[in-house]
Amino acid sequence: MIRTFEESGLPDDVDVQPSRGRQAPPCLNDQAGNVIRVRDLWAGLLFVALGSSAAIFAALNYRLGTPSSMGPGFFPMLVGIAVAGTGLGVMIQGLVSRELFERGGGSLRALVAVTAGVLAFAALLRPFGLIVSVVILVVIARLARPGRWRETAVLAAVITLLAIAVFVFGLQMPLKVLPL
Amino acid sequence: MTDIWANLMNGFAVAAEPINLFYCFVGVTLGTLIGVLPGVGPLVTIAVLLPLTFGLPPEAAIIMLAGIYYGAAYGGSTTAILVNIPGETSSVMTCLDGHQMARQGRAGPALSIAAISSFIAGCFGTLLIAGFAPPLTELALKFGPPEYFSMILMALVLTSVLSQGSLWKSVAMAFTGILIGLVGTDITSGVRRFTFGVPDLADGIDFVVVAIGLFAIADIVHNLGDAENKDTMVSKIGRMMPSRRDLKDSFWAMVRGTGIGSLLGILPGAGQSIASFTSYAVEQKVNKNRAEFGKGAVAGVAAPEAANNAAAQTAFIPTLTLGLPSSPTMALVLGALMIQGIAPGPRVIVDHPQLFWGLIASMWIGNLMLVILNLPMVGIWVRLLQVPYKWLYPAILMFSCIGVYSVNNSGLGVALAALFGVVGYVFIKLKCEPAPLILGFVLGPMIEDNFRRSMLLSRGDATVFITEPISAMFIAITFLAIAAMALPSLRKTKEQAVQE
Numbered sequence: 097m098i099r100t101f102e103e104s105g106l107p108d109d110v111d112v113q114p115s116r117g118r119q120a121p122p123c124l125n126d127q128a129g130n131v132i133r134v135r136d137l138w139a140g141l142l143f144v145a146l147g148s149s150a151a152i153f154a155a156l157n158y159r160l161g162t163p164s165s166m167g168p169g170f171f172p173m174l175v176g177i178a179v180a181g182t183g184l185g186v187m188i189q190g191l192v193s194r195e196l197f198e199r200g201g202g203s204l205r206a207l208v209a210v211t212a213g214v215l216a217f218a219a220l221l222r223p224f225g226l227i228v229s230v231v232i233l234v235v236i237a238r239l240a241r242p243g244r245w246r247e248t249a250v251l252a253a254v255i256t257l258l259a260i261a262v263f264v265f266g267l268q269m270p271l272k273v274l275p276l
Numbered sequence: 277m278t279d280i281w282a283n284l285m286n287g288f289a290v291a292a293e294p295i296n297l298f299y300c301f302v303g304v305t306l307g308t309l310i311g312v313l314p315g316v317g318p319l320v321t322i323a324v325l326l327p328l329t330f331g332l333p334p335e336a337a338i339i340m341l342a343g344i345y346y347g348a349a350y351g352g353s354t355t356a357i358l359v360n361i362p363g364e365t366s367s368v369m370t371c372l373d374g375h376q377m378a379r380q381g382r383a384g385p386a387l388s389i390a391a392i393s394s395f396i397a398g399c400f401g402t403l404l405i406a407g408f409a410p411p412l413t414e415l416a417l418k419f420g421p422p423e424y425f426s427m428i429l430m431a432l433v434l435t436s437v438l439s440q441g442s443l444w445k446s447v448a449m450a451f452t453g454i455l456i457g458l459v460g461t462d463i464t465s466g467v468r469r470f471t472f473g474v475p476d477l478a479d480g481i482d483f484v485v486v487a488i489g490l491f492a493i494a495d496i497v498h499n500l501g502d503a504e505n506k507d508t509m510v511s512k513i514g515r516m517m518p519s520r521r522d523l524k525d526s527f528w529a530m531v532r533g534t535g536i537g538s539l540l541g542i543l544p545g546a547g548q549s550i551a552s553f554t555s556y557a558v559e560q561k562v563n564k565n566r567a568e569f570g571k572g573a574v575a576g577v578a579a580p581e582a583a584n585n586a587a588a589q590t591a592f593i594p595t596l597t598l599g600l601p602s603s604p605t606m607a608l609v610l611g612a613l614m615i616q617g618i619a620p621g622p623r624v625i626v627d628h629p630q631l632f633w634g635l636i637a638s639m640w641i642g643n644l645m646l647v648i649l650n651l652p653m654v655g656i657w658v659r660l661l662q663v664p665y666k667w668l669y670p671a672i673l674m675f676s677c678i679g680v681y682s683v684n685n686s687g688l689g690v691a692l693a694a695l696f697g698v699v700g701y702v703f704i705k706l707k708c709e710p711a712p713l714i715l716g717f718v719l720g721p722m723i724e725d726n727f728r729r730s731m732l733l734s735r736g737d738a739t740v741f742i743t744e745p746i747s748a749m750f751i752a753i754t755f756l757a758i759a760a761m762a763l764p765s766l767r768k769t770k771e772q773a774v775q776e
Binding site for chain 1: 328331442444445447448451452454455458462464465467469470493496497500501666667669670671673674675676677678681682685687688689690691693694697698701702705706707708724727728731732734735736737738
């Protein structure tokens, strides 16, 4: 996710030239590519995009009404504008302080493995029951930081037993345990 | 005064019912058990354990949740002292002297002083709640929609001002939270907003989904991305009981910490981190052993732990009387109340006195249990600390997934939690604090409702918020807080306080 942010480049309508230049802190090498790595520019842009699309969507799809008797769209539009407005503030602040993304850290692999594991669980629990879905969740999530297969197998067994003990026997939740 | 006493006794009668005592015990134990795991902060602990309370009757559920809350906090202190990993910002200060003590072979006294100061602070906090909650409730019952709107706005801005990182970002996150809270059916008109044709979204996004996604799942991804922690772990506890000298050295630090914590915890938006930082800073100036601070001074453990716990306790005052959570953890408690079908706000104390006073009494009982429980069980916690994270996170994921599923038995909720996990991770990478978002999410519907009603009453005149005196006061405080943050010297102090 982050990677795509960094590689996608700047949209054309964001004019960043004026803030670059003489006053750039000396600790940063002043290359043309630097401004793309300004972290808060992206944070702000995210808020601006989210807020303005929400405001426009609300204004187009829901009745606005009048201030004294608001329709369903009035308040969402206001909140959208507020998100976009503060997002603009974040962008400007980012261009002033010019803090860059931290290098290294973070792992796309962990993000994908954990998300995929949870999504698999979401899809599998109802049709295939608790045992299958927990085992698959553990196996996929373990790919975030691979270990030996034997370790994974033991871990999957222990966690599945724990799930059954806590949720099925302990809390008496109506969960399907077996696939059939 | 007699009233308070009668109410408290009434509460103790509820809390001392065997079934409630049992759930208090279960909550405290589970909270400590999960909270002690390295890399699992109190917020994640509560988010993960929250679904366990759903099936219980309201009193038992809230009592168990309070137990989890204190257990998680205490577990966090244990990790801070033994492994030097603060589970959340409020235990950063405990690390400083606590871990030094542990390295000098005095982990036992450090742990028990932490428990004792928490207990004393907790007792005092309980009395404060009992004394302050009823009058505050009476005041809040007089509030009309404009007062409510301005008060919630103030709480949101104060939280943003005091949370880590830039003010702009925090406020943007709070507004984003309100926006996410809008998903679902508009109560006034019945129109479905931002549901994009998905029928399951008609009731809105469940709060557990957002909390688990933003806190548990995003946190796991973040922890996995970083290298495994190689901090020095102290596994030798030594003698548990503190010496007479330890107690004497830490007594006044405890008292001052309790005072500072109680005061800062009440303010909506202020928090435990600020409380523990302030009390440590005060001790550094006034304590007679201040030269030893940072080198294993027992007062350096007592003060922030007392402040932290007193603030944790008094934070229940705005949460229960006004429906205003002062921290993300309190937002989770508030969300749990809503799931139990109890609308938070001044009516709780009037409509559910059993629940309110039972909860307060159980806080005291929970704190007592923690002291008793921890002395013999600390050996088990130490062993748990050695479980590597690569074994832990799949188990936490399992609890999170089943917990989310159990809210309304739908896989869609779990998938949404995965989505919020990704979003939360992006926010972590962009250095946007998720705390204001969850507050905005919980408070969003209240803000909209009160805003619309105010505007209806004033016939569309937005100046109503500054012409009504109480509302105007809240708005003034809001702007003062923002203006204060614009002053560079103050901002610097705050950054010192909340970072580290």
